[in-house]
Amino acid sequence: xxxxxxxxxxxxxxxxxxxxxxxxxxxxxxxxxxxxxxxxxxxxxxxxxxxxxxxxxxxxxxxxxxxxxxxxxxxxxxxxxxxxxxxxxxxxxxxxxxxxxxxxxxxxxxxxxxxxxxxxxxxxxxxxxxxxxxxxxxxxxxxxxxxxxxxxxxxxxxxxxxxxxxxxxxxxxxxxxxxxxxxxxxxxxxxxxxxxxxxxxxxxxxxxxxxxxxxxxxxxxxxxxxxxxxxxxxxxxxxxxxxxxxxxxxxxxxxxxxxxxxxxxxxxxxxxxxxxxxxxxxxxxxxxxxxxxxxxxxxxxxxxxxxxxxxxxxxxxxxxxxxxxxxxxxxxxxxxxxxxxxxxxxxxxxxxxxxxxxxxxxxxxxxxxxxxxxxxxxxxxxxxxxxxxxxxxxxxxxxxxxxxxxxxxxxxxxxxxxxxxxxxxxxxxxxxxxxxxxxxxxxxxxxxxxxxxxxxxxxxxxxxxxxxxxxxxxxxxxxxxxxxx
Amino acid sequence: xxxxxxxxxxxxxxxxxxxxxxxxxxxxxxxxxxxxxxxxxxxxxxxxxxxxxxxxxxxxxxxxxxxxxxxxxxxxxxxxxxxxxxxxxxxxxxx
Numbered sequence: 001x002x003x004x005x006x007x008x009x010x011x012x013x014x015x016x017x018x019x020x021x022x023x024x025x026x027x028x029x030x031x032x033x034x035x036x037x038x039x040x041x042x043x044x045x046x047x048x049x050x051x052x053x054x055x056x057x058x059x060x061x062x063x064x065x066x067x068x069x070x071x072x073x074x075x076x077x078x079x080x081x082x083x084x085x086x087x088x089x090x091x092x093x094x095x096x097x098x099x100x101x102x103x104x105x106x107x108x109x110x111x112x113x114x115x116x117x118x119x120x121x122x123x124x125x126x127x128x129x130x131x132x133x134x135x136x137x138x139x140x141x142x143x144x145x146x147x148x149x150x151x152x153x154x155x156x157x158x159x160x161x162x163x164x165x166x167x168x169x170x171x172x173x174x175x176x177x178x179x180x181x182x183x184x185x186x187x188x189x190x191x192x193x194x195x196x197x198x199x200x201x202x203x204x205x206x207x208x209x210x211x212x213x214x215x216x217x218x219x220x221x222x223x224x225x226x227x228x229x230x231x232x233x234x235x236x237x238x239x240x241x242x243x244x245x246x247x248x249x250x251x252x253x254x255x256x257x258x259x260x261x262x263x264x265x266x267x268x269x270x271x272x273x274x275x276x277x278x279x280x281x282x283x284x285x286x287x288x289x290x291x292x293x294x295x296x297x298x299x300x301x302x303x304x305x306x307x308x309x310x311x312x313x314x315x316x317x318x319x320x321x322x323x324x325x326x327x328x329x330x331x332x333x334x335x336x337x338x339x340x341x342x343x344x345x346x347x348x349x350x351x352x353x354x355x356x357x358x359x360x361x362x363x364x365x366x367x368x369x370x371x372x373x374x375x376x377x378x379x380x381x382x383x384x385x386x387x388x389x390x391x392x393x394x395x396x397x398x399x400x401x402x403x404x405x406x407x408x409x410x411x412x413x414x415x416x417x418x419x420x421x422x423x424x425x426x427x428x429x430x431x432x433x434x435x436x437x438x439x440x441x442x443x444x445x446x447x448x449x450x451x452x453x454x455x456x457x458x459x460x461x462x463x464x465x466x467x468x469x470x471x472x473x474x475x476x477x478x479x480x481x482x483x484x485x
Numbered sequence: 486x487x488x489x490x491x492x493x494x495x496x497x498x499x500x501x502x503x504x505x506x507x508x509x510x511x512x513x514x515x516x517x518x519x520x521x522x523x524x525x526x527x528x529x530x531x532x533x534x535x536x537x538x539x540x541x542x543x544x545x546x547x548x549x550x551x552x553x554x555x556x557x558x559x560x561x562x563x564x565x566x567x568x569x570x571x572x573x574x575x576x577x578x579x580x
Contacts, residue, residue: 095564096564097563097564099557099560099561099563099564100560192540192541193540193541193543206538206539206540232546232548235545235546236539236541236543238541238543298529300525301525301526301528301529303522304522304523304524304525304526305526307519307522307523308523308526315500319501322501323566324565324566324573324575325561325564325565325573326564326565326566327564327566328566329566329567331576332576333576334576334577334578335575335576335578336501337576338575338576339501340501340502340503341503343500343501343502343503344502344503344504347502352500352502353512353515353516353519355500355502356493356496356497356500356502356512356516357516357519359496359499359500360488360492360496360516363496363499370523372536373526373527373531374526375536375537375538376531376534376535376536376537377526377529377531377534378536378537379534379535379536379537380529380531380534382537382540413518414515414518414519415518415519415522418519418522429540430540431540431541456540
């Protein structure tokens, strides 16, 4: 079969279970396509030889009862993988080889999947375009020199370009949903506490969540079912009844109440985003949903709140990179000098900027004015959602305020880069699940996404709405393989 | 409010990140534009609002105090940039 890499995850699983394809055939196809696609720079670390070996072993004794039998998969390089280098896109972890496995990736391997390699991302997941990675820019397969979004930019590029049938990313302020939107793919940020944070390189611990990135909603539901487990090793993991998301997936969303928040009509939003949103509302109505206007009055305060809370937590989390226990070390005249040089040479500009913002807002004399204030506003933002969910079952918004932009276009203006996450950040602050699905194209032919936000722990509902709308939208990604010579 | 060069140098010290003059000047510009954006929060009155410290509305679980993983010394040391069999090595701290 020459078109193996064109198949969705669900098709591949079915074909392997039906013995129409072997894991070796599938793995070989994705490895070969990945090797031909180096220009995308989606991978930081390739592990193809091991992947092919594991596939061969799987085929010798196939366990076809597993959910991901012999399926090859590359993952964001923020997940610790035992014995395979994990860099978080940073020079400071350039030589770091974990001696343990993250819970989320372990769940995936337990269901039979095979690791192909580690995917590029913004350094410590801090970025919206994958341009802060120590390992260079990632190309969006949609067009040359277009960013794939970020921070899970290698993941979105790899799924859209079919270098991996499916992948996982992490989302602190939009890092799954925004790159999914920029590449015409589906990305789910689960409820905070749904997927274990154990073994994920920490950025902002009260916001970080892992989630699936896929070509369609059904694949996304299947991977969510695999990765979402209660885990004692993560003190904020929540023990709730998890659905069999893929089995319970239904397009019947008749009577579901979907809220449209007026505050998401932001100043300067391109008309094509507004039009996409209107179209989305019509699709939802066609599916039998009831549309209700709602208000989330503190929406405009979400980004400023995020840019206090996330850097504050990051400055604390990244204090561990001191050149002593692991990672890069720069030699210094004394201990302090070594710390300062290690961190100055080991971290990139955006990470240093955020550590310094975080340090400042937590420093003596400024804590109340900034950090405490932000935590209070965060409460108001969460209250907005709590109030809205008294009236509606889910909320529909655009995923991003624009389509993908060119590499280099926004690197000199941090605030304009931060504005990319205006529709996704409130969801992280409130700890809610959100999914981005491709819903149309702009005038340049670049994909645009719609976001469906759910109640806490109500992943099934937003997956169902996405599944129903996906059929109506019938989105087709225009990918020409321009990077393959 | 604005952040000056002196403040940047103070924060860099607290952050244990060395900055030269050129980098410090760029940071003054960057941080001021970010804080201008953050100041928007001051439009809101929050005197009677409880701060949100965690969205996970659960209390931390207790566990029994027992060793679950053993003999991790080699694993712990494995990634250290400099080691001397049993220890992490750092520049001399005590004169």
